[in-house]
Amino acid sequence: MEDDNRVTDAIPQPATPAPDPGWERAALERLLTAQLTEQRAARRWRVTLRLLWLGFLAAVAWALFAHSPSSPTTSSPHTALVEIQGEIAVGTEAGADPIVSAMRQAFEDSGSQAVVLQINSPGGSPVQAGIINDEILRLKALHKKPVYVVVQETCASAAYYIAAAADKIYVDKASMVGSIGVLMDGFGFTGLMDKLGVERRLLTAGENKGFLDPFSPQSEVQRAYAQSMLTEIHQQFIQVVKKGRGERLKETPEMFSGLVWSGEKAVALGLADDFGSLDHVARDVVKAEDIVDYTHRENVASRLVRRFGASMGEGAVHAMHRLRWSVR
Known part of the structure; x- marks a missing residue:
């Protein structure tokens, strides 16, 4: 038994590794x-x-x-120009705020003989167009100065709503004029959601609050209500055109259907008065060849x-x- 113990004691035991003295330094460095x-x-x-x-x-x-833009006021006789370019909407250069402000400045200038609205717009907001139309009528009556519209490529929908307030509308033979109608567009995804197994969970207070939600089905009652609202706004548009154009209109069944007409056809229908450019109107109609631009533009720096x-x-x-x- 003692021999066994001596043999066991003779077997070398594995040494316990001593801790690396540099690990604390490495951790601190990291x-x-x-x-x-x-x-x-x-x-x-x-x-x-x-x-x-x-x-x-x-x-x-x-x-x-x-x-900073300077005021283009001048006492010498001239034709005042205000451009309406692009979409007519809040926050754009063709919105009611900049256009009305420019028109007021043009009318108030003692040297302006007439105000020409040069339009190239596919339309936009009926509200913004209505504000501009009303202000044209007010400023014309207040300052006793005529307003002419010169159409470039397009004067459609809300843009024509504005143009209807002018004394005369001049177009190019190939201009696109009209689109006297109202639309409300959107998408419906209910069928796709059913195929994908997606459930829409929409909570509303008021049974029709979400009737324009694209992820919810639209009932016939809701569809009829939306259509009646569009019809009401369409009738407002039609009355503005009839009031502005008066007896010059040669009404047809398609005139207020939303169709767009060429400039040549627009003159024939009484939607426009004649052919002419900005220079022609300033020189031969207003009799003030000098053109002063009152358009409010956002400069490049802004x-x-x-x-x-x-x-x-x-x-x-x-x-x-x-x-x-x-x-x-």
């Missing part, structure tokens, strides 16, 4: 490196943000002072400032996300 990396990222972000703000403020100053501000905000969000990820 921790310090990570902290320095985070600090550098935060410092770069602060510097970048300050530079962006500095550039933004410089652009704002440039837009406000270096390129557009750049707005886009720069949006880009900077988006960049800030992404940068903050990156910063949060680096800190974690």
Whole structure:
């Protein structure tokens, strides 16, 4: 028994490895490196943000002072021009606010002999068009100055709603004029949702509150209500056209159906008066060949400032996300 113990004692036992004396130093170095990396990222972000703000403020100053629009007032006889280009909607250059403001300035100028609205628009909001139409009638009566419309490529729908208030409408033979109608469009996805097994859960207070929701079925009652509303607005449009054009209209069954007519056909139907360009109207109709543009346009600097501000905000969000990820 004693011999067995001696044999066992003679077998070498595995040594326990001694701890590496440098592991604490390595861990501390990694921790310090990570902290320095985070600090550098935060410092770069602060510097970048300050530079962006500095550039933004410089652009704002440039837009406000270096390129501020001046009032084109003049006492010499001239034809006042206001352009209506593109979609007629809130927030656009063809919306009611900029157009009405430009028209008021044109009418109030003592040198303007007449106001010409040069239109190239497929239409837009009936509300915005109605505001402009009403203001044309008011300003004409107040200042006793005529208003003429010169159509370029298109004067349709809400654009023609505006044009109907003018004393005369001049077109090119190939212009597109009319589209006296109203539409409400959208999509319905109920069939697709059924195929995909998707259930729409819409909660409303009022049985018809969600009748325009594209993910909910539309009842016949709701469809009839929407159609009656469109018909009502359509009749308003028709009355504006009849009041503005008067006996010059040669009504046909299709006139108020929403069809668009060529400029030549529009003259034949009484939707327009004659053929003519802006220069022709100023020279031969108004008898004031000098044209002064009163259109309110957003200058290039303002557009750049707005886009720069949006880009900077988006960049800030992404940068903050990156910063949060680096800190974690």
